[in-house]
Amino acid sequence: MGVTGTNGKSTTTKFIQLSLLSKIQRTIACGNIGLPIGDVIKKTNDNDIFVVEASSFQLDKVDTLKFNISILLNISKDHIDWHGSFKNYKDSKIKIFSNQDKNCFSIICIDDNSCKKIALNFNKRFSSKLIKISTKQKIKDGIYLEYQKEGILIVNKLSNEKIFFDYNMIMFTKVKHNFENFLAAYAVNFLLKKNEKQFKNSLKKLFSLEHRLELVGNLKNIFFYNDSKATNIESSRNALNSFKNIYWILGGRKKLGGLDGIDSSLKNVEYAFSFGQAGKEFKEYLIKKGIKSVCFNKLESVLLAAVKKALKEKGNINIIFSPACSSFDQYKNFEQRGNKFKTLVNGIIKSAG
Incomplete structure (x- = not known):
């Protein structure tokens, strides 16, 4: 699976990796987070799960790489000096979806206008199944968060489930923008058919990364x-x-x-x-x-x-x-x-x- 966005890529990549760790299947975080994907692949087997942090620079050069699950967290103006324009920057980001087929999934957080527009026109350009997520609004056909006094509620309209998380369970998030990363990790676990108990147990392994608040x-x-x-x-x-x-x-x-x-x-x-x-x-x-x-x-x-x-x-x-x-x-x-x-x-x- 691939993770991109202007902010939160590394944290989401790590959240997903740690939430999927098990004794029977290796989950490896690689790409922009530190380990080159080419080096990692040489030492793995078919049962391993790869969580790839993909930057705009890396995606700009993508021709054949295909992700079973692709995640777009957010887009705001960055690296314009390298890409030449905001449009070019956005175009590089959405290349994460370009080689997927109808059996693949694409997760997009629609909390900013750029990602909302990409999701709105998604089916005209790409073949994968779109999963919309949001930390700011209710979605009739997606997954969203509701903020409550004692914790947060994940509302999954795709499975008609609601899962409550006490704030004491998610102390690693610290700040609100980490909820976007947390929700993306939940969506991946949902697509991989992990149940509520498995996901909640995995929270004990999660932590915020260095140099991020x-x-x-x-x-x-x-x-x-x-x-x-x-x-x-x-x-x-x-x-x-x-x-x-x-x-x-x-x-x-x-x-x-x-x-x-x-x-x-x-x-x-x-x-x-x-x-x-x-x-x-x-x-x-x-x-x-x-x-x-x-x-x-x-x-x-x-x-x-x-x-x-x-x-x-x-x-x-x-x-x-x-x-x-x-x-x-x-x-x-x-x-x-x-x-x-x-x-x-x-x-x-x-x-x-």
């Missing part, structure tokens, strides 16, 4: 979150929509459009601390939007400034490192950038006490 630690009234994987504006919007009392650390090498589209997600941001190549531009942008902001060149400097100011606050503060930029101005990749943030945070906590 990862709680690093806390110091007095401050909680530190590492979201270095947020290399685009949509990822950072998800982070900002998930917390209150936010000190936002952002910056790096900006993507096309910069912070355009962030306005509706700024209501919980108390202060912004920008750094790197885009630091000054981001500071000026956010000040115009009414957000108090400062700018430094290095991550070390913005983090120290944020901590110093947060310690003076009476209530709890969430310091969210969600850059909304690529890392390539100062770091090799988002992992190196995230590890640097965690090292700095752990050093601050250790020196304080």
Whole structure:
């Protein structure tokens, strides 16, 4: 099976792999998540299940690869500098469905307009069976979530089933945008005929991935979150929509459009601390939007400034490192950038006490 989307690919790939692990059948996560699919195939047998994280770059070159189950999570503007246009980027994403036949399944989350349009016209272009999922709306012929006081309810209109999950069972999700990844994992389990008990038992194995709103630690009234994987504006919007009392650390090498589209997600941001190549531009942008902001060149400097100011606050503060930029101005990749943030945070906590 293949998993693509602008955000959430790695988490969904891992959720699916862990939810399907068993003693009688191997489930292997590969592709963009780290293990090259070509290397993995050489060491496997016909009974193995492959969960392939597929990026737009990889899908752009797809000619014959066929997935039994394909998953499209979401589409927002990203990597336009490489693809040349948003249309080209979208076209590369939907190539995940191109070689499927009538015996295959395609899962599309219709929570954003681009994916909704793809689902609407799906049967005109592709041969596989479409399964629509949503975390935001009810679907008469699909699978959706309902949010309740004590937990979430998955409503499966394809099987006329309802499955309730207490929030204590799904602590690994932490933030709302992970429900999209969770719902996609459920849909795969449903298609593979795993029952409710099997799926619920598998939840004990699930966890959030590193650098994705990862709680690093806390110091007095401050909680530190590492979201270095947020290399685009949509990822950072998800982070900002998930917390209150936010000190936002952002910056790096900006993507096309910069912070355009962030306005509706700024209501919980108390202060912004920008750094790197885009630091000054981001500071000026956010000040115009009414957000108090400062700018430094290095991550070390913005983090120290944020901590110093947060310690003076009476209530709890969430310091969210969600850059909304690529890392390539100062770091090799988002992992190196995230590890640097965690090292700095752990050093601050250790020196304080």
